[in-house]
Amino acid sequence: MLALLLALALGIALGLLTNISIPAALLTYLGVAVLAAIDACLGGVKAALEQTFDDKAFVSGFITNTLMAAFIVFVGDRIGVRELYLAAVVAFGVRVFDNLGTVRSLLFHRWGWE
Amino acid sequence: MGVVGELNPRRKLVHLRDESWRRIVESEKAVERSFQEGRLFVSLAAGMLLVGFLLVGQWRGYASLSSDLSRQSDQSLGIIIEEITAENSELRNEVLRLELRMLEAEREGIDRSEVLNEAAKELSGLRVMAGLSAASGPGVTIVIEDQEKVLLAQDFVALVHDLRAGGAEAISVDGKRVIGISGFAGEGGDLEMDGAALAHSHHVVALGSPSDLEQAVELPGGFVSTLSTFPGVTIEVSQEESLMVPAADTIQFIYGEPTTQ
Amino acid sequence: MANNLNRPALIVVIGVLGFLVAISFNTTKQLTTAHPERASDLASVVRDLENQRTELQERLADLRGDMDVLEAEAAEDAGISDSYSRELDQARQAAGLSGVTGPGVEILLGDGGDVAVDGDPNDYLIHDTDITAVVNALVAAGAEAVEINGERVVATTPIRCAGTTVLVNSARLGSPYVIRAVGDPGELEAAVADDPIASLLFTSYKAQYGLQAEVTEAEDIVIEPYKGTFRPQYLLSGQGGQG
Numbered sequence: 228m229l230a231l232l233l234a235l236a237l238g239i240a241l242g243l244l245t246n247i248s249i250p251a252a253l254l255t256y257l258g259v260a261v262l263a264a265i266d267a268c269l270g271g272v273k274a275a276l277e278q279t280f281d282d283k284a285f286v287s288g289f290i291t292n293t294l295m296a297a298f299i300v301f302v303g304d305r306i307g308v309r310e311l312y313l314a315a316v317v318a319f320g321v322r323v324f325d326n327l328g329t330v331r332s333l334l335f336h337r338w339g340w341e
Numbered sequence: 342m343g344v345v346g347e348l349n350p351r352r353k354l355v356h357l358r359d360e361s362w363r364r365i366v367e368s369e370k371a372v373e374r375s376f377q378e379g380r381l382f383v384s385l386a387a388g389m390l391l392v393g394f395l396l397v398g399q400w401r402g403y404a405s406l407s408s409d410l411s412r413q414s415d416q417s418l419g420i421i422i423e424e425i426t427a428e429n430s431e432l433r434n435e436v437l438r439l440e441l442r443m444l445e446a447e448r449e450g451i452d453r454s455e456v457l458n459e460a461a462k463e464l465s466g467l468r469v470m471a472g473l474s475a476a477s478g479p480g481v482t483i484v485i486e487d488q489e490k491v492l493l494a495q496d497f498v499a500l501v502h503d504l505r506a507g508g509a510e511a512i513s514v515d516g517k518r519v520i521g522i523s524g525f526a527g528e529g530g531d532l533e534m535d536g537a538a539l540a541h542s543h544h545v546v547a548l549g550s551p552s553d554l555e556q557a558v559e560l561p562g563g564f565v566s567t568l569s570t571f572p573g574v575t576i577e578v579s580q581e582e583s584l585m586v587p588a589a590d591t592i593q594f595i596y597g598e599p600t601t602q
Numbered sequence: 603m604a605n606n607l608n609r610p611a612l613i614v615v616i617g618v619l620g621f622l623v624a625i626s627f628n629t630t631k632q633l634t635t636a637h638p639e640r641a642s643d644l645a646s647v648v649r650d651l652e653n654q655r656t657e658l659q660e661r662l663a664d665l666r667g668d669m670d671v672l673e674a675e676a677a678e679d680a681g682i683s684d685s686y687s688r689e690l691d692q693a694r695q696a697a698g699l700s701g702v703t704g705p706g707v708e709i710l711l712g713d714g715g716d717v718a719v720d721g722d723p724n725d726y727l728i729h730d731t732d733i734t735a736v737v738n739a740l741v742a743a744g745a746e747a748v749e750i751n752g753e754r755v756v757a758t759t760p761i762r763c764a765g766t767t768v769l770v771n772s773a774r775l776g777s778p779y780v781i782r783a784v785g786d787p788g789e790l791e792a793a794v795a796d797d798p799i800a801s802l803l804f805t806s807y808k809a810q811y812g813l814q815a816e817v818t819e820a821e822d823i824v825i826e827p828y829k830g831t832f833r834p835q836y837l838l839s840g841q842g843g844q845g
Contacts, residue, residue, distance in 0.1 A: 242620065242625050242627075275609055275612060421769065424764075434833070466834050468696075477837070595746070
């Protein structure tokens with residue numbers, strides 16, 4: 228658990244320190260990709276807690292989630308429906324909160340609360 | 342937590358799920374107990390209180406003044422940005438020009454004639470734009486036919502403001518110069534400007550960038566599109582290279598007293 | 603207990619996630635500080651521009667003051683100081699570059715009260731056309747100088763709307779609007795009351811939509827000078843003119 232948080236903090240710190248940025252036009256892509264990545268990671272945490280974690284499933288899920296999200300933004304821009312990315316936001320968002328709930332109860336159970 | 346031995350993964354999962362179910366049932370009973378004890382009531386009340394605060398905050402934030410920038414559409418902000426950017430660059434040019442003149446003047450030393458020459462040029466430019474001198478240059482002419490006499494003073498006011506928005510540097514209506522304190526009055530065919538009667542076919546001249554001026558009056562919802570729909574009204578706009586507007590009548594201060602800067 | 607959570611794949615990927623979040627943050631920060639023209643927040647661009655404009659106006663006022671001193675000296679040396687300063691003053695006053703004080707009226711126009719259930723919100727706001735109607739009535743009756751919320755109305759002053767704000771010169775004005783005019787107080791007030799369009803603001807619109815609309819006569823109105831520039835870009839100076 229601690230290792231996960233450390234990894235997150237380390238990733239953020241590294242990004243801030245190197246001050247890497249992307250062209251403004253790609254901000255939506257990055258935002259949706261981040262959301263998809265959060266969904267994949269949270270799903271991974273859940274799977275780990277439920278003992279169903281599978282390296283291959285997780286990594287491939289992460290990659291396809293992020294790519295799919297970016298693709299939806301791309302299509303939206305091309306066909307003139309810029310709000311198409313909202314579909315990805317809603318879909319991933321729902322899953323994030325759903326997984327979050329499950330992870331929370333699993334953690335509480337593991338820690339002996341409730 | 343119960344005792345969990347080395348079960349195989351599948352059974353462990355099922356066991357976990359059973360545990361979860363059991364805990365749900367137990368917590369439901371606990372909920373009833375705490376509800377009866379009033380603890381749940383307190384936390385619910387606290388939650389509702391928070392929601393109430395948030396609602397008010399949202400409400401207040403939404404009902405802000407019409408001059409609040411964050412409520413304007415991007416298009417309006419875009420117009421404002423264009424306006425201020427143009428004004429700022431004019432201001433900057435003027436500042437640079439004056440700074441240059443001051444440097445030169447200080448270098449000139451005893452010979453003040455250059456200073457006076459520059460001053461004379463500035464003065465003449467100022468007189469022209471203030472309406473004290475006649476002016477000439479490129480611009481547009483607008484010929485308005487008003488056979489049914491439907492035009493109002495307010496229509497001419499709107500036209501003048503449209504032209505100014507398009508950068509008009511000098512305007513005349515039916516041969517009379519329009520300045521800041523020129524006003525239109527009358528209606529139903531007896532229009533007058535600054536006390537002088539206007540005819541039923543009007544000739545408006547505006548000096549400035551011909552294309553900007555034409556665009557300014559032909560904007561959707563602007564002067565030409567709105568007034569062309571009135572019966573008997575025809576409007577013709579043409580860009581010209583060389584036009585003239587006369588000087589305005591003498592500007593006097595009877596009631597007001599100018600203050601020196 | 604922590605073993606099943608310490609998956610190397612999970613740890614690495616969560617690190618990557620943190621990295622992506624940081625990149626997102628970096629990009630947004632760079633946009634809104636270094637390059638105002640590309641800022642995603644247009645409102646802050648407007649505020650920046652307005653600050654610049656105020657600084658420029660102040661600098662210009664200072665320079666004009668200095669230049670005046672210099673020109674006055676030069677005119678005195680050349681022996682033409684009297685006629686020169688007279689001409690200059692006359693031009694400045696006609697253009698609106700001098701402030702004006704005197705008797706006149708002060709008119710307050712403000713947005714109205716709560717919008718009725720089936721009402722059109724636009725009816726409850728003061729529009730640029732309302733302001734131009736009042737200003738026109740005032741100058742048609744002989745007002746010698748007019749300002750709106752500190753912006754002097756000169757020969758090149760446009761009054762128009764952008765969204766729910768009113769733009770006078772290049773300044774963004776909001777409700778309430780104070781229109782000051784110097785002239786015969788009684789005539790000015792009568793002109794506004796008699797004007798077919800302007801008078802509605804003070805009668806039926808005020809009653810129906812709760813607009814603020816007041817006319818006050820006063821003996822000591824102070825009108826601001828014009829803070830902009832008069833630099834003809836298309837005009838060539840013509841011959842003739844008044845002395």
